Amino acid sequence: MSVAERLIRFSETAQPTPLVREIFRLSLLDWSACAIAGASEPVSRIARDIILQENHGAAGGDGARASVVGASSRSPARAAALVNGATSHALDYDDTHFAHIGHASVAVIPAALAVAEEVGVDGVAFAEAALIGLEASVRFGVWLGRDHYQQGFHMTGTAGAIGATLAAAKLMDLNAEQTGDALGLVASRAGGIKAQFGTMGKPMNAGYAAANGVEAVRFARAGMTSNPGALDGLNGFAATHHGACDDTAWKGNGRDWLFETVSHKLHACCHGTHAMIEALRQIDAADPQRVEVYVHPSWLTVCDIAEPRTGLEAKFSLRLCAAMALTGWDTSALGTFSDTACADAELVSLLDRVQIAGDDTLAETAARVRIDGVEAEHDLNSRTDPDALRSRLSQKAASILGPARAANLVSAIENGVDLSAFTSCLRGL
Amino acid sequence: MSVAERLIRFSETAQPTPLVREIFRLSLLDWSACAIAGASEPVSRIARDIILQENHGAAGGDGARASVVGASSRSPARAAALVNGATSHALDYDDTHFAHIGHASVAVIPAALAVAEEVGVDGVAFAEAALIGLEASVRFGVWLGRDHYQQGFHMTGTAGAIGATLAAAKLMDLNAEQTGDALGLVASRAGGIKAQFGTMGKPMNAGYAAANGVEAVRFARAGMTSNPGALDGLNGFAATHHGACDDTAWKGNGRDWLFETVSHKLHACCHGTHAMIEALRQIDAADPQRVEVYVHPSWLTVCDIAEPRTGLEAKFSLRLCAAMALTGWDTSALGTFSDTACADAELVSLLDRVQIAGDDTLAETAARVRIDGVEAEHDLNSRTDPDALRSRLSQKAASILGPARAANLVSAIENGVDLSAFTSCLRGL
Numbered sequence: 001m002s003v004a005e006r007l008i009r010f011s012e013t014a015q016p017t018p019l020v021r022e023i024f025r026l027s028l029l030d031w032s033a034c035a036i037a038g039a040s041e042p043v044s045r046i047a048r049d050i051i052l053q054e055n056h057g058a059a060g061g062d063g064a065r066a067s068v069v070g071a072s073s074r075s076p077a078r079a080a081a082l083v084n085g086a087t088s089h090a091l092d093y094d095d096t097h098f099a100h101i102g103h104a105s106v107a108v109i110p111a112a113l114a115v116a117e118e119v120g121v122d123g124v125a126f127a128e129a130a131l132i133g134l135e136a137s138v139r140f141g142v143w144l145g146r147d148h149y150q151q152g153f154h155m156t157g158t159a160g161a162i163g164a165t166l167a168a169a170k171l172m173d174l175n176a177e178q179t180g181d182a183l184g185l186v187a188s189r190a191g192g193i194k195a196q197f198g199t200m201g202k203p204m205n206a207g208y209a210a211a212n213g214v215e216a217v218r219f220a221r222a223g224m225t226s227n228p229g230a231l232d233g234l235n236g237f238a239a240t241h242h243g244a245c246d247d248t249a250w251k252g253n254g255r256d257w258l259f260e261t262v263s264h265k266l267h268a269c270c271h272g273t274h275a276m277i278e279a280l281r282q283i284d285a286a287d288p289q290r291v292e293v294y295v296h297p298s299w300l301t302v303c304d305i306a307e308p309r310t311g312l313e314a315k316f317s318l319r320l321c322a323a324m325a326l327t328g329w330d331t332s333a334l335g336t337f338s339d340t341a342c343a344d345a346e347l348v349s350l351l352d353r354v355q356i357a358g359d360d361t362l363a364e365t366a367a368r369v370r371i372d373g374v375e376a377e378h379d380l381n382s383r384t385d386p387d388a389l390r391s392r393l394s395q396k397a398a399s400i401l402g403p404a405r406a407a408n409l410v411s412a413i414e415n416g417v418d419l420s421a422f423t424s425c426l427r428g429l
Numbered sequence: 430m431s432v433a434e435r436l437i438r439f440s441e442t443a444q445p446t447p448l449v450r451e452i453f454r455l456s457l458l459d460w461s462a463c464a465i466a467g468a469s470e471p472v473s474r475i476a477r478d479i480i481l482q483e484n485h486g487a488a489g490g491d492g493a494r495a496s497v498v499g500a501s502s503r504s505p506a507r508a509a510a511l512v513n514g515a516t517s518h519a520l521d522y523d524d525t526h527f528a529h530i531g532h533a534s535v536a537v538i539p540a541a542l543a544v545a546e547e548v549g550v551d552g553v554a555f556a557e558a559a560l561i562g563l564e565a566s567v568r569f570g571v572w573l574g575r576d577h578y579q580q581g582f583h584m585t586g587t588a589g590a591i592g593a594t595l596a597a598a599k600l601m602d603l604n605a606e607q608t609g610d611a612l613g614l615v616a617s618r619a620g621g622i623k624a625q626f627g628t629m630g631k632p633m634n635a636g637y638a639a640a641n642g643v644e645a646v647r648f649a650r651a652g653m654t655s656n657p658g659a660l661d662g663l664n665g666f667a668a669t670h671h672g673a674c675d676d677t678a679w680k681g682n683g684r685d686w687l688f689e690t691v692s693h694k695l696h697a698c699c700h701g702t703h704a705m706i707e708a709l710r711q712i713d714a715a716d717p718q719r720v721e722v723y724v725h726p727s728w729l730t731v732c733d734i735a736e737p738r739t740g741l742e743a744k745f746s747l748r749l750c751a752a753m754a755l756t757g758w759d760t761s762a763l764g765t766f767s768d769t770a771c772a773d774a775e776l777v778s779l780l781d782r783v784q785i786a787g788d789d790t791l792a793e794t795a796a797r798v799r800i801d802g803v804e805a806e807h808d809l810n811s812r813t814d815p816d817a818l819r820s821r822l823s824q825k826a827a828s829i830l831g832p833a834r835a836a837n838l839v840s841a842i843e844n845g846v847d848l849s850a851f852t853s854c855l856r857g858l
Binding site: 042043046047049050053054055063076077078151152153154157184185187188189190191192193194195196197198199200201204205208218219222223224225226227229230233234235236237239240241242 | 666
């Protein structure tokens with residue numbers, strides 16, 4: 001069976017479990033909090049301004065029904081998907097799936113949302129299609145394999161475009177043949193390279209993936225044909241883009257949901273500090289004297305700034321992040337990591353009591369800590385209880401948006417997605 | 430010097446020769462004839478309908494100044510570039526550059542034209558920028574090397590996007606830093622795979638290249654930053670897309686113009702028959718008795734249908750094409766290759782007198798013919814006298830558009846490009 005056929009069959013027959021539906025709602029909450037908070041970032045502002053300017057005049061027309069995060073006027077679906085993809089990835093604070101190393105939500109959710117608004121479906125259909133696109137993007141990324149990422153491709157953009165296309169195709173009610181054409185068309189456009197990392201080009205990769213998925217589906221619905229074998233066939237996407245074509249990726253597809261183990265960032269600092277912070281939170285230490293932290297040695301060249309002086313350096317300082325966690329600072333808030341924090345007397349006095357060391361028996365996603373002899377360990381890859389996760393993500397949303405806006409978001413999502421209330425939150429109304 | 434720096438310096442300092450300016454005008458004539466004739470193809474109609482529908486309402490706005498081939502209403506530049514790129518490549522009758530094996534004009538000219546209309550420059554500035562983009566796309570394609578194409582990438586889309594970006598950046602008057610950002614941004618989007626060949630996805634690759642170039646430039650002008658090393662650096666375009674990074678590609682850049690040797694299709698049939706037709710035209714044979722044709726053996730599996738029965742088969746029949754050339758049929762007209770032609774008594778009676786054979790001492794672009802002992806040879810790669818080429822391309826335009834429309838096109842271009850008259854021809858007004 002070709003990859004396109006697998007994806008189409010999955011889209012037609014998938015029955016999400018209650019657990020994965022719950023995890024999706026949590027990812028949706030997290031995605032939208034990151035998007036709303038990211039709307040004032042330069043890359044978001046530029047993309048939004050250009051797109052709204054280009055479509056000025058279209059705002060009143062039939063073609064402009066999709067919400068743009070941070071804007072009161074609406075836009076055509078492709079354009080909204082482009083802006084919202086970039087905006088939600090601008091802070092790099094959105095979810096990650098480690099099975100393929102990609103930010104799944106920022107490519108798929110903007111495409112699904114824009115098309116859902118364009119065709120006028122309800123929140124149930126939106127959630128179902130988005131979830132199918134998310135699972136498809138992770139599976140497709142696993143099928144592409146690690147070499148694709150190692151050679152320089154940004155999975156968020158490449159695998160993301162496939163998921164975005166499948167979600168959009170489901171919402172536009174494409175038949176199997178049309179969906180095959182859409183997947184074939186997007187095979188020429190699924191892209192994004194890691195050379196963009198550290199620049200505004202990185203969040204744009206998510207925006208392109210979302211927008212290209214929407215456009216491929218619109219063209220295919222109107223009768224544009226392509227080669228449904230363009231993902232896995234001769235001269236196709238995998239052949240040209242260092243794809244491993246690992247068919248074990250499809251094992252359990254439709255029954256097991258890889259998306260259940262999506263990982264949410266709970267701290268506004270370098271990912272390499274997160275497992276340590278989680279481990280430290282497990283120990284009740286009123287006045288710690290000696291704090292030992294063990295992480296995988298690869299992090300020692302990434303986030304081990306011993307005496308940070310700026311907010312940016314603070315995000316890459318295991319020692320300062322540990323001191324913050326020990327003294328109850330809110331590490332989920334974007335403003336926590338400031339120049340001022342680096343000079344805070346209580347934090348500075350703690351720094352000398354924190355020792356960082358590498359331990360190559362630990363996974364890259366794990367940390368072990370010892371506070372005055374009491375040990376704890378955490379692995380980010382471990383499954384989190386949905387109730388605990390909901391509480392943490394609500395708290396994160398409140399930290400970055402303020403309690404009132406976070407509460408509005410939560411209420412628009414918690415009993416199934418109310419698309420009208422949800423998009424009002426996104427637009428800032 | 431990085432590739433982006435080379436391209437920027439080239440764009441800033443290039444002084445096209447009179448010859449290459451003349452060749453550009455001929456390519457522009459040929460591009461527009463192919464585009465106007467291609468506007469009724471299904472892929473063109475679908476792309477045009479979707480884009481105009483999406484931008485419905487924007488037509489009267491400030492953002493919609495760019496002409497769409499075959500449409501009376503205008504559209505935003507990105508959208509026009511997308512449609513016009515696909516439309517001009519729909520018939521696969523547009524120019525080719527064999528140095529990198531790409532269709533240069535269909536990616537670069539639509540981008541340059543759309544931006545020229547958006548910013549309101551004159552035909553001189555449009556032509557200069559388009560020519561610079563065209564040369565850049567060919568050089569960049571040579572720098573990428575043959576493996577990039579062999580592995581499955583469609584040079585028209587990949588190298589085309591770079592040329593489209595450089596042309597659009599020049600027209601939008603970006604400074605060097607902004608142009609570097611635009612090239613960096615498009616490095617994530619330059620794409621297109623050969624799996625699309627034989628489907629509507631193929632012409633779309635040209636449209637994507639043009640549209641992505643326009644969009645990258647708009648974003649960069651508004652302040653979006655990227656990595657100017659994303660073409661040739663770590664995790665960059667060449668590293669991920671099988672690029673050879675052959676720096677000999679830049680030899681003579683700015684002084685010599687590779688675009689001077691662009692090749693135009695003069696016959697509406699398989700490229701493998703063209704050298705033979707040109708060679709046959711050199712011999713005056715009133716009543717040929719024995720016609721021997723030698724081509725590179727690779728063509729014998731491509732276009733050697735001995736007794737064609739349909740219009741499509743006729744395009745892939747060296748024998749029938751030879752018979753047509755010998756009896757004065759207009760092989761540049763799209764309608765020539767019909768089922769009726771296959772049954773034409775005069776042509777059929779000639780078929781038995783034509784013998785086709787392979788000769789591996791010939792280049793793939795060459796053919797040798799012998800009519801009753803008189804020999805002639807032609808290589809498509811040989812340089813054509815511009816006056817002769819102008820006459821042939823005007824005749825081709827007349828064959829596919831009719832004499833009146835062709836004459837309007839020629840007059841809009843021949844004394845420098847009159848953008849207003851030229852775009853009126855394109856819109857069909």
